[in-house]
Amino acid sequence: MAATKLILALLLFLLVCSSNIASSKNSRRPKPCRRLVLYFHDIIYNGKNAKNATSAIVGSPAWGNKTNLAIPNRFGDVVIFDDPITLDSNLRSTPIGRAQGLYLYDKKEILTAWFGFSFVFNSTQLKGTINFAGADDIMKTTRDLSVVGGTGDFFMTRGIATLMTDAYEDDRYFRLRVDVQLYECF
Amino acid sequence: MAATKLILALLLFLLVCSSNIASSKNSRRPKPCRRLVLYFHDIIYNGKNAKNATSAIVGSPAWGNKTNLAIPNRFGDVVIFDDPITLDSNLRSTPIGRAQGLYLYDKKEILTAWFGFSFVFNSTQLKGTINFAGADDIMKTTRDLSVVGGTGDFFMTRGIATLMTDAYEDDRYFRLRVDVQLYECF
Amino acid sequence: MAATKLILALLLFLLVCSSNIASSKNSRRPKPCRRLVLYFHDIIYNGKNAKNATSAIVGSPAWGNKTNLAIPNRFGDVVIFDDPITLDSNLRSTPIGRAQGLYLYDKKEILTAWFGFSFVFNSTQLKGTINFAGADDIMKTTRDLSVVGGTGDFFMTRGIATLMTDAYEDDRYFRLRVDVQLYECF
Numbered sequence: 001m002a003a004t005k006l007i008l009a010l011l012l013f014l015l016v017c018s019s020n021i022a023s024s025k026n027s028r029r030p031k032p033c034r035r036l037v038l039y040f041h042d043i044i045y046n047g048k049n050a051k052n053a054t055s056a057i058v059g060s061p062a063w064g065n066k067t068n069l070a071i072p073n074r075f076g077d078v079v080i081f082d083d084p085i086t087l088d089s090n091l092r093s094t095p096i097g098r099a100q101g102l103y104l105y106d107k108k109e110i111l112t113a114w115f116g117f118s119f120v121f122n123s124t125q126l127k128g129t130i131n132f133a134g135a136d137d138i139m140k141t142t143r144d145l146s147v148v149g150g151t152g153d154f155f156m157t158r159g160i161a162t163l164m165t166d167a168y169e170d171d172r173y174f175r176l177r178v179d180v181q182l183y184e185c186f
Numbered sequence: 187m188a189a190t191k192l193i194l195a196l197l198l199f200l201l202v203c204s205s206n207i208a209s210s211k212n213s214r215r216p217k218p219c220r221r222l223v224l225y226f227h228d229i230i231y232n233g234k235n236a237k238n239a240t241s242a243i244v245g246s247p248a249w250g251n252k253t254n255l256a257i258p259n260r261f262g263d264v265v266i267f268d269d270p271i272t273l274d275s276n277l278r279s280t281p282i283g284r285a286q287g288l289y290l291y292d293k294k295e296i297l298t299a300w301f302g303f304s305f306v307f308n309s310t311q312l313k314g315t316i317n318f319a320g321a322d323d324i325m326k327t328t329r330d331l332s333v334v335g336g337t338g339d340f341f342m343t344r345g346i347a348t349l350m351t352d353a354y355e356d357d358r359y360f361r362l363r364v365d366v367q368l369y370e371c372f
Numbered sequence: 373m374a375a376t377k378l379i380l381a382l383l384l385f386l387l388v389c390s391s392n393i394a395s396s397k398n399s400r401r402p403k404p405c406r407r408l409v410l411y412f413h414d415i416i417y418n419g420k421n422a423k424n425a426t427s428a429i430v431g432s433p434a435w436g437n438k439t440n441l442a443i444p445n446r447f448g449d450v451v452i453f454d455d456p457i458t459l460d461s462n463l464r465s466t467p468i469g470r471a472q473g474l475y476l477y478d479k480k481e482i483l484t485a486w487f488g489f490s491f492v493f494n495s496t497q498l499k500g501t502i503n504f505a506g507a508d509d510i511m512k513t514t515r516d517l518s519v520v521g522g523t524g525d526f527f528m529t530r531g532i533a534t535l536m537t538d539a540y541e542d543d544r545y546f547r548l549r550v551d552v553q554l555y556e557c558f
Contacts, residue, residue: 029341029372047434058448058476059245059264059431062233062252066434076242076266078288078431080448080486082479100478100507101486102450104244106286107268114266114287116302116488118507131506131518133334134317135286135304146317146335148505149518151532155401156555160337183342186401215527215558245431245450248419248438262430262452264474290430292472293454300452300473302488319520320503321472321490332503332521346523369528 032159033185038119039166040083040099041091041175044069055081059104069171073112074105085119089166089175097121103136111138115145119180121153128152130180132161147182158184218345219371224305225352226269226285227277227361230255241267245290255357259298260291271305275352275361283307289322297324301331305366307339314338316366318347333368344370404531405557410491411538412455412471413463413547416441427453431476441543445484446477457491461538461547469493475508483510487517491552493525500524502552504533519554530556 045053047067057066061076070077080102084095101117113136118129129152134145142162150157159182167175231239233253243252247262256263266288270281287303299322304315315338320331328348336343345368353361417425419439429438433448442449452474456467473489485508490501501524506517514534522529531554539547 045434056433056448058433058436058450059266061242061244061266062231064244075268076244078244078264078266078450080431080433080450080476080478082447082484098479100484102476102478104266104288106266106288107284112268112286114302114304116486116505118486118505120507120509122509129507129516129518131520133302133304133319133505133520134337135306135315137306137308144315144337146315146337148317148319148334148520149530151506151516151518155532156530158335158342160341245452247428247430247452248417250430261454262428264430264450264452290452290474292452292474293470298454298472300488300490319488319490319505320523321492321501323492323494330501330523332501332523334503334505334520344521344528346527 030183032181032183034157034180034182036178036180038085038087038096038178038180039089039175040085040178041173042081042083043173044079044171046171054083055079070105073108073110075108076105078102078104081117089177091175096123096126101132112136113138126153128154130154130157134161136163138165147180150182154182155186156184157182157186216369218367218369220343220366220368222364222366224271224273224282224364224366225275225361226271226364227359228267228269229359230265230357232357240269241265256291259294259296261294262291264288264290267303275363277361282309282312287318298322299324312339314340316340316343320347322349324351333366336368340368341372342370343368343372402555404553404555406529406552406554408550408552410457410459410468410550410552411461411547412457412550413545414453414455415545416451416543418543426455427451442477445480445482447480448477450474450476453489461549463547468495468498473504484508485510498525500526502526502529506533508535510537519552522554526554527558528556529554529558 043054045056057077058080059078064070083099085097086093098120103113103115106114116133118131120129131149132145133148137143142164145161147159162179164177166177229240231242243263244266245264250256269285271283272279284306289299289301292300302319304317306315317335318331319334323329328350331347333345348365350363352363415426417428429449430452431450436442455471457469458465470492475485475487478486488505490503492501503521504517505520509515514536517533519531534551536549538549
C-alpha cells in the first residue's frame with residue numbers, strides 16, 4: 001500500500017535526521033568533521049638572535065627582564081610570536097602558514113602557559129584563519145585548547161586542539177605538534 | 187486504522203523534535219544544560235608578598251610600574267594570574283582548580299577590565315578546562331563574560347559566566363563569584 | 373484521502389525543517405541573522421596627549437619603549453584600548469559603545485596585529501557585549517576576525533567581523549570599520 005511505503009520512508013528519514021542531530025550535538029564525543037596535524041616553531045629573542053627569532057618577551061614581572069625568561073618557571077613573562085607552521089617537524093620545511101598571537105607563563109610552581117593566537121593561512125591550497133584560546137599545562141604529554149572560531153576556509157569552525165611538545169631546547173627553541181580537531185564545519 | 191496511528195506518532199515525534207531544536211537554538215534564553223557556581227581569589231604581587239601572591243603586574247603604561255597599580259583606575263596594567271578556585275568564598279578552602287590567564291585594566295575614567303583566562307580542573311571528580319573571554323565592567327553588580335569553549339569534561343561547551351565581586355581589598359586582594367551557565371553541552 | 377493529505381503535509385514540514393537545519397549548520401556560507409556596521413577610533417598615547425588618548429602601549433620588546441611604537445613594524449608592542457564606537461566615520465559622533473581590550477603587533481617583516489577585545493554597549497537601544505578574537509593582517513584591504521561569543525542583546529552569538537582600515541594617521545590615530553556578521557542568534 002502506497003501510504004504505508006511513504007510512512008516507512010518518512011520513518012527512515014526521521015531516523016537518519018535524528019541520528020545526525022545526535023551526532024552533532026548530544027553524543028559524548030563526536031567524530032571531527034575536519035582534522036589537521038601541524039607543527040609550529042618558536043625561537044625566542046635573547047638579545048643576540050634578532051635575525052632568527054620568531055618571538056619576543058614583551059611583558060615581564062617586576063623581577064624579570066625582556067632578554068631572559070623569568071625565574072622561577074618563567075612566571076609573568078608575556079611573549080608575542082609570529083611562528084612558521086609546517087606540515088612536518090622540520091623547522092626548515094616550507095611554511096604553510098603562520099601562528100600569530102601571544103602566550104604567557106602563569107604559574108610560579110611549575111611551567112604552565114596560556115595561549116591566545118591564530119593560525120593564518122594564505123596559500124592557493126588554504127586560505128583563512130583558525131583562532132585558539134586556552135591553558136597549556138606544559139608538563140603534561142598532551143593538553144587541549146579550544147578552537148574558538150575561524151574564517152575563510154575555516155568559516156565559523158569550532159573544536160579542540162591537542163598540543164604536544166615535539167621539541168624543547170631550553171630558553172631557545174620549542175616546537176609544538178598541534179592536532180586540530182574541528183567538530184563544527186560549514 | 188494503523189496508518190492514522192503511525193501518522194499521529196510521527197506528528198508527536200516531530201513536535202518533540204522541533205521543540206528541542208527551538209529550545210537549543212531559537213528561543214530567547216534557554217535553560218543552561220550545566221551550571222557551576224565557583225569563587226576565585228586573586229592576591230596581587232606588591233613587591234613584598236612573593237610567597238602569597240597569585241598574580242603579578244607584567245605590563246604597565248609609560249606612567250606606571252610593576253609593584254603598584256597605575257593611577258588613575260589602573261588603566262594600562264596587565265596582570266597574569268594563577269588563582270585558586272574554591273566551592274565557597276573561603277580563601278582557605280581546598281582549591282578544586284585554578285583560574286589561569288590574564289586581565290587588563292582598560293579605562294581611564296572608571297575601573298573596567300578585560301579577561302582572557304581558563305578554569306583548569308584536574309581532580310578525580312572534574313577534569314578539563316573552561317575558556318573565558320570578555321569585558322568586566324567592574325562597577326556593575328553583575329556582568330557577563332563569554333564561555334568560548336571547553337575541553338575534557340567541558341568538551342566544546344559554550345555559555346555565559348556572570349561575575350560578581352564578592353570581596354575587594356584595595357590593591358591587595360579580590361574574590362570573584364563566577365556563575366558559569368553552559369548552554370551547549372556534549 | 374485524509375491520510376495522503378497528512379503525509380503530504382508532513383513531507384512539506386520535513387522539507388522546511390531540513391532546509392532550516394541546512395541553512396544554519398551545513399551550507400557553505402549562510403546569511404547572517406544579524407548585522408552591524410560600526411566604526412571605532414584609536415588614539416594612542418605618545419607622551420603628550422594624555423587627555424585625548426584612548427589607548428596606551430603597555431608592553432614592548434627589549435628594544436622598544438612605551439611612548440613610541442617599536443621599529444620595525446611595531447613588532448612586540450602590546451596596546452590596551454578603550455575606544456569610542458560610532459555609527460558613522462566621524463570621531464566626534466556620539467559614541468554608541470566602547471571597544472575595549474588589547475591588540476598586539478606580531479610580525480617583524482610587515483604590519484600585522486592580533487586582537488582580543490569586546491564591544492560594550494550600555495544604552496537604552498543596545499545592551500550587552502560582543503567578544504572578538506583573531507589575527508588582523510593590516511596590509512590587506514579587508515580581513516576577518518571571529519566573533520567568539522556575546523552577552524545581553526548578543527547572548528551566545530557567534531560570527532565573523534570584517535575589518536577595514538578606514539583612516540590611518542601614522543603613530544597617532546586609526547579608525548576601523550567593523551562589519552559584524554552574526555550567524556548564530558538567540
